[in-house]
Amino acid sequence: MFRRQFLVGTVALTLPTSSLAVSPAAAQSMVEDLVDDVNAVIASGASEQAMIDQFGQILNRYADVPTIARYCLGVDARRATASQMAQYTDAFQDYIASKYGRRFREFVGGEVRVVGSEAVKSWVEVETTVLLRGRSPLQMDWHVSNRSGRNAFFNFIIEGVNMLLTEREEIGAMLDRRRGSIDALISDMKAV
Amino acid sequence: MLTKLGLNLRYPFVFLGFFSVVTACTPAPDGVTVFDPYEEQNRQVHEFNKSVFNSFFGSGGSDTEIPPEIADTVVNFADNISMPGMALNGLLQGNFEAALTNAARFVVNTTFGIGGIADLATELGLEEQETDFGETLAIWGVPEGAYLELPILGPSTERAFAGRIVDSLIDPLDEVGFAFQSDYSLAATIAKRIVRGSQLSGTIDSVLSESADSYAQQRLIYLQNRRFELGTTPEEEAVDPYDELFGDP
Numbered sequence: 001m002f003r004r005q006f007l008v009g010t011v012a013l014t015l016p017t018s019s020l021a022v023s024p025a026a027a028q029s030m031v032e033d034l035v036d037d038v039n040a041v042i043a044s045g046a047s048e049q050a051m052i053d054q055f056g057q058i059l060n061r062y063a064d065v066p067t068i069a070r071y072c073l074g075v076d077a078r079r080a081t082a083s084q085m086a087q088y089t090d091a092f093q094d095y096i097a098s099k100y101g102r103r104f105r106e107f108v109g110g111e112v113r114v115v116g117s118e119a120v121k122s123w124v125e126v127e128t129t130v131l132l133r134g135r136s137p138l139q140m141d142w143h144v145s146n147r148s149g150r151n152a153f154f155n156f157i158i159e160g161v162n163m164l165l166t167e168r169e170e171i172g173a174m175l176d177r178r179r180g181s182i183d184a185l186i187s188d189m190k191a192v
Numbered sequence: 193m194l195t196k197l198g199l200n201l202r203y204p205f206v207f208l209g210f211f212s213v214v215t216a217c218t219p220a221p222d223g224v225t226v227f228d229p230y231e232e233q234n235r236q237v238h239e240f241n242k243s244v245f246n247s248f249f250g251s252g253g254s255d256t257e258i259p260p261e262i263a264d265t266v267v268n269f270a271d272n273i274s275m276p277g278m279a280l281n282g283l284l285q286g287n288f289e290a291a292l293t294n295a296a297r298f299v300v301n302t303t304f305g306i307g308g309i310a311d312l313a314t315e316l317g318l319e320e321q322e323t324d325f326g327e328t329l330a331i332w333g334v335p336e337g338a339y340l341e342l343p344i345l346g347p348s349t350e351r352a353f354a355g356r357i358v359d360s361l362i363d364p365l366d367e368v369g370f371a372f373q374s375d376y377s378l379a380a381t382i383a384k385r386i387v388r389g390s391q392l393s394g395t396i397d398s399v400l401s402e403s404a405d406s407y408a409q410q411r412l413i414y415l416q417n418r419r420f421e422l423g424t425t426p427e428e429e430a431v432d433p434y435d436e437l438f439g440d441p
């Protein structure tokens with residue numbers, strides 16, 4: 001507890017007030033709320049489907065899903081119609097909630113803790129550690145920005161594995177498999 | 193052949209193999225995250241590995257959980273006998289603190305940890321400083337080389353694979369450990385892989401069976417994670433999706 005306050009304090013003192021839109025302290029405080037919600041889901045011992053639903057709500061509250069979705073579609077986002085984009089973004093949100101929500105089951109008995117935060121480029125990186133039962137802890141970094149108009153995370157990195165980069169490749173592969181059809185991609189994503 | 197090289201380690205010809213592997217290392221060009229000139233062969237190995245994983249853990253991941261006490265015992269024993277090798281790599285890297293920590297772990301756990309089945313060292317604050325000769329090579333400036341998918345052993349790089357071979361050749365366990373530690377070292381290492389595979393089977397299975405291109409996903413995940421562990425993640429990998437949407441801030 002002391003360490004956390006100390007870290008926030010040092011960051012606030014050493015950083016000059018810059019054009020940085022989101023302050024490390026504000027970003028960290030957002031991730032602390034997020035982590036509380038995540039820990040509540042882990043501790044609830046709920047069914048897999050319930051965990052996926054709750055993770056979907058966490059994404060709604062804390063993530064900039066439209067930006068993440070658009071980035072993962074890559075250059076193909078430019079040729080998508082507005083209606084396709086809206087459907088794709090919805091499907092993407094469910095896809096992420098389901099894919100990562102299912103992994104939450106493996107976190108049961110563990111918890112996430114906030115370690116500290118620092119400004120990186122135009123955003124703030126908040127470092128957390130995922131403590132797991134009987135395994136080495138994992139480092140999980142959250143990238144927080146307010147360029148969507150509110151404080152929200154747009155990426156997370158688990159032990160160096162960057163969600164945006166990894167999902168951009170996966171969505172690209174899904175699209176290739178459907179010979180570039182965005183409509184087919186949307187229906188595939190709903191099936192995951 | 194590759195598994196033979198990986199597991200059967202005390203033959204002189206392996207030295208020749210090592211040098212040809214090292215000289216075959218090709219530096220990855222700047223800005224390219226993935227260097228995979230052997231993709232065709234790697235994909236064949238990937239299909240083989242997938243079928244081995246599925247027959248071991250079943251598609252959908254393992255439901256039968258190994259009891260945690262047994263899993264911990266196996267992992268502790270296998271981790272402990274890898275400490276002398278990690279300590280040696282610490283020395284070769286000039287990281288004396290890590291070398292000392294791993295050496296102390298080996299002494300504490302082999303004695304008070306009943307031959308290494310209990311991990312008292314971690315409770316005493318001596319946390320494992322995981323390393324290998326692949327990391328030593330990285331510190332010495334050897335480039336990562338091409339991506340490789342090895343039979344059974346899975347994702348690797350030319351540098352990491354060369355490191356594995358050297359690690360088995362220079363392992364000082366026979367010199368500093370007890371006979372039972374050397375005798376069970378191969379069995380313990382295999383058992384540890386099975387335990388880890390079972391603990392991670394859900395995650396591994398979701399990559400292997402649910403990805404549109406599981407080979408490419410596993411390659412990307414491995415390379416990012418390995419570079420993170422070695423502290424060599426390139427700065428330009430930090431992604432700013434707002435840049436693409438709105439241009440530079």
